[in-house]
Amino acid sequence: MLLIDGADAPYWNGLADGALMLPRCEACGTWLWPASDRCGSCGSIQVAWIERAMTGTIFSWTRTWHRFGFTEALDLPFVSIVATVDDCDIRLLGRLDDPDQLDPQIGEAISGRIGSTRVENRDIPTIIWSRNA
Ligand SMILES: [Zn+2]
Known part of the structure; x- marks a missing residue:
């Protein structure tokens, strides 16, 4: 906790x-x-x-190529996702598991898992979204 x-x-x-x-x-x-x-x-x-459940669709996304504050632990480039969670109107920010670097599609179905992002000396829980196969 x-x-x-x-x-x-x-x-x-x-x-x-x-x-x-x-x-x-x-x-x-x-x-x-x-x-x-x-x-x-x-x-x-x-x-x-x-x-x-951590399932939803992509509402918006961006790929980041240049480092900014609190992203020091992330490999570049990385993709940030705003996902609409299934069966509710809540949109959440997370990161896309992006090994192939194909552009995400708005409305694409995705599933999430919980990872973490190292920020300064703390591990912050992070939703890591993956494309549904
Ligand atoms: Zn009410």
């Missing part, structure tokens, strides 16, 4: 424990992202964290 707090702590702690946990309003069923302690649709404070 990571030692973090805030509305999205269950997300980060879930990844650290091997599960994708996402928040949903128990009153109206709206998925809440960014995470919040109160539903923006109905105002309820009844928020449930629900384990989701």
Whole structure:
């Protein structure tokens, strides 16, 4: 478990424990992202964290060729993905497992696993997406 707090702590702690946990309003069923302690649709404070499968589709992507802050541990180039998680409206940032360096396609089906990215002296949980075969 990571030692973090805030509305999205269950997300980060879930990844650290091997599960994708996402928040949903128990009153109206709206998925809440960014995470919040109160539903923006109905105002309820009844928020449930629900384990989701790491499957989705590519919403957007970019390939990074030049290093910038906090990417020192990554091999260049690397592909960042914004993925829409299946069966909810939540979009998450992650990295694409990109051995062949073929351009991803918007809407392409992908599956995720939990890895980590070394940032300074910490390992940050990271979703690593792969193309579905
Ligand atoms: Zn609600």
